[in-house]
Amino acid sequence: MVSERGLAVLRAIVQDYVATREPVGSKTIVDKHRFGVSAATIRNDMALLEDEELIAAPHTSSGRVPTDKGYRVFVDQLADIRPLSPAQRHAIEIFLGESVDIDDVLTRTVRALAQLTHQVALIQYPSVSRARIQHLEFVALAPRRVLTVLIADTGVVEQRVVELSVDYDDAALRALRDATNAALVGMPMADASAVLPAIVDGFPETLRPLAGELVESVGAIIGSTRQERLIMAGTANLVRTEHDFTGSIFPIMEAIEEQVELLKLFGEMAAEQHGVGGNRDVSVSIGRENEPFGLAETSVLTTGYGAASGPVARLGVLGPTRMDYSTNMAAVRAVARYLSRALGDQA
Amino acid sequence: MVSERGLAVLRAIVQDYVATREPVGSKTIVDKHRFGVSAATIRNDMALLEDEELIAAPHTSSGRVPTDKGYRVFVDQLADIRPLSPAQRHAIEIFLGESVDIDDVLTRTVRALAQLTHQVALIQYPSVSRARIQHLEFVALAPRRVLTVLIADTGVVEQRVVELSVDYDDAALRALRDATNAALVGMPMADASAVLPAIVDGFPETLRPLAGELVESVGAIIGSTRQERLIMAGTANLVRTEHDFTGSIFPIMEAIEEQVELLKLFGEMAAEQHGVGGNRDVSVSIGRENEPFGLAETSVLTTGYGAASGPVARLGVLGPTRMDYSTNMAAVRAVARYLSRALGDQA
DNA sequence: TATTGGCACTCATAGGTATTGAGTGCTAGT
């Protein structure tokens, strides 16, 4: 079993290795951290840690490096999440203060997170399906062509041009708009789909075809995959940390750009909420745990964000397994709070 | 002066170097390309090319590599733009065929271009200010809160939430909508700003405050910088070609992500239209020419796209100076045509 | 005059060997 001091040694190894990228030796530890014991004692502890597969030696005779399992223990038990400095908080506020549009808010937020962590920052687009409908509009564009606009209470606006097979007039359009709004406003998107057919049935025979096509476009918007998208910033940072990967980072960058695997991972992290160890509102997925997503050797930290009514989606950062978890977890958490507040103001 | 054959040698050097990333020697040239002369003769030609600074030798005794100037001559005089293969054209059509939304069109297009060229693909967002107004809508959201929606004939939809200092009713909103539409529809955005005050003046005293605020929001949308944005794909490809850069690609990736310098470059390339050498509708900016933008050692190929009424914006690719100009120019040109057509269909 | 064969010269690259030193595991002693 690993002793109390053993864990302290693990913490020291993780911190030093993250800071220097050099395998950490027993001498380094006694020099930098004030353990009251000799290097030989530390070596004994390290031998135990190695038995537990929490650390490993790159070659027979070099210092130790944390394993994925070691990082896991560090994150779950040893990392202290120190809050951001006042300067950093101030920087975020200025950064986000000027934004007006929701896309603007998201773009600025993701950039702030990237700059704060020096990693790739990711924000899942606010899920339309989990939000509520605030307003619905049909805009006449041309004969047989209408623009359907759907506004969610998160401030997200979705639109789609509909080509109709039947004619319409403004009165009909207005009537349809009023009826659908009456039926849908305030309703969670997820529940809305079920109500749609009833709306069509409520119209006189003559309007049925038009109503059918327009309402269908609403359903299409709700069911659309737009919400399954990530906004990202700081991909350049992955290049900066290239040496932390054994192979090329090309496949990783490809996977990130492709988004689809990353979104699956986001989904899983949202689902498991990752135990309840302490104040762990930030989920962490480490190294090989991400292999199924083509993201081996990376770690992903995420947390939920949204209005008071509950989380709408997730945001986080991605970087090499060898990263500063303490700082990054703090940044992710703080930025999520700022974004949630900004969205609350908005909606 | 460089002889006819000398230019042919330059072409051979560029092609070989691009293909192999190895400095090209005289022997290689006589082996691969059927010049009817000996290696010694080629060496004489190469000495001349070196005097003209079209090629250079990395070290005293290795093959030659094209200089930026050499690439410039190659692009302006020697590159043959071979059309895409039928398979490639087919791939594009399938790729773009399914898209419905304009954002969807752009996203798919930029991905197609990245995949075709194996470079970073860039599309400048269709400039709102150069397009015409197709429709304008004020959507009532809540007391003192209205959503202004502006639809351009390029299919671009811009929206903004307006907080009002005065109350309104639906009738007033409708009247305003009709009046502004009557005044603005069909007008180029750039000209619209001038007309806005007159619209407000056309309203009775009581509606002036409301009209003023709403019309102002229209002006804000038109003047917004949203159009100054790039959609991009294939940044992973830069990593793949990392060895083509002397230093780290980190600053380059940063510059690309930042977008602002890149947009300046796009602007310049649009302005100069780059001479009239032959069928040069694709502009090329090579290596050190891009240094002021923080993009030394890269080349950028762009061309305009848009409806029949003229170019709306530009698209192109960015990659290391050592790239396959012939193929990439062909791809850029072809994709621009497909996109222009898709936008025409859309609008 | 343009081209070619021949040749000495250069210099990056690859391979081989010796040296160094950080760090370990182990054992015996406190």
Add this chain to the structure above:
DNA sequence: ACTAGCACTCAATACCTATGAGTGCCAATA
């Protein structure tokens, strides 16, 4: 339970020596 001491390992470094692709130049040739 801890520590000092010591033999051992092995990556990293330096240094040396081919090797060979490729050049520039010159004299010979068409």
